[in-house]
Amino acid sequence: KAGVTQTPRYLIKTRGQQVTLSCSPISGHRSVSWYQQTPGQGLQFLFEYFSETQRNKGNFPGRFSGRQFSNSRSEMNVSTLELGDSALYLCASSRTGGGPNEQYFGPGTRLTVT
Amino acid sequence: AQTVTQSQPEMSVQEAETVTLSCTYDTSESDYYLFWYKQPPSRQMILVIRQEAYKQQNATENRFSVNFQKAAKSFSLKISDSQLGDAAMYFCAYRSGGGSQGNLIFGKGTKLSVKP
Numbered sequence: 001k002a003g004v005t006q007t008p009r010y011l012i013k014t015r016g017q018q019v020t021l022s023c024s025p026i027s028g029h030r031s032v033s034w035y036q037q038t039p040g041q042g043l044q045f046l047f048e049y050f051s052e053t054q055r056n057k058g059n060f061p062g063r064f065s066g067r068q069f070s071n072s073r074s075e076m077n078v079s080t081l082e083l084g085d086s087a088l089y090l091c092a093s094s095r096t097g098g099g100p101n102e103q104y105f106g107p108g109t110r111l112t113v114t
Numbered sequence: 115a116q117t118v119t120q121s122q123p124e125m126s127v128q129e130a131e132t133v134t135l136s137c138t139y140d141t142s143e144s145d146y147y148l149f150w151y152k153q154p155p156s157r158q159m160i161l162v163i164r165q166e167a168y169k170q171q172n173a174t175e176n177r178f179s180v181n182f183q184k185a186a187k188s189f190s191l192k193i194s195d196s197q198l199g200d201a202a203m204y205f206c207a208y209r210s211g212g213g214s215q216g217n218l219i220f221g222k223g224t225k226l227s228v229k230p
Contacts, residue, residue: 031216033216033217033218035218035220042220042221042222042223043205043218043220043223044220045217045218045219048216048217050216055216056216056217058217088157090159092159092218094216096216098209098216099147099209099211100147100164100166101216102161102164103161103216103218105151105158105159105160106158107156107157107158108157108158
């Protein structure tokens with residue numbers, strides 16, 4: 001079974017630009033969560049999608065948005081990039097998301113904002 | 115709000131020895147789940163072990179076991195017979211049991227080094 005895939009793996013953008021990251025979950029998984037990982041703040045939850053609906057959202061500004069498609073693939077978008085958005089963005093999928101269900105993480109997208 | 119604290123930024127262990135990583139959490143909920151995740155230098159995060167709060171028995175997965183002290187809100191990870199491949203960042207994580215929300219709340223992590 002293929003794991004969680006994220007594209008692109010690396011990205012360099014300039015301040016003020018926008019970026020779209022993609023995540024393909026494991027087949028059969030309907031929940032996709034996004035996390036931002038930085039050395040200073042650690043791992044922080046961005047949002048979770050389940051069956052094309054945003055089910056939960058972390059404490060991030062409105063510049064961060066996402067969506068999920070009918071095939072469970074998810075994208076996240078960051079508009080008006082700031083230097084502080086430089087981070088590793090991790091996507092995780094699970095069958096239903098809640099409870100003891102394991103979240104399977106992708107390799108991440110390393111975003112660098114210059 | 116729930117919080118997870120890992121007080122050891124770095125730990126080191128000799129190969130074949132045992133090491134314990136600490137984690138404490140704060141919550142007013144009675145229904146929740148706790149996890150330890152491992153993130154090797156390649157960055158792919160994988161689940162090491164999980165514990166349901168309603169279970170008194172400590173979870174065990176091969177060389178990995180936890181010491182879950184619910185009253186003290188402590189959830190430590192013990193790695194026995196440490197191997198070079200255990201070197202990684204280890205994250206303690208919390209998830210609410212109520213509802214269907216799946217987001218994890220992570221600690222800042224402990225970097226484990228294994229000396230040959």
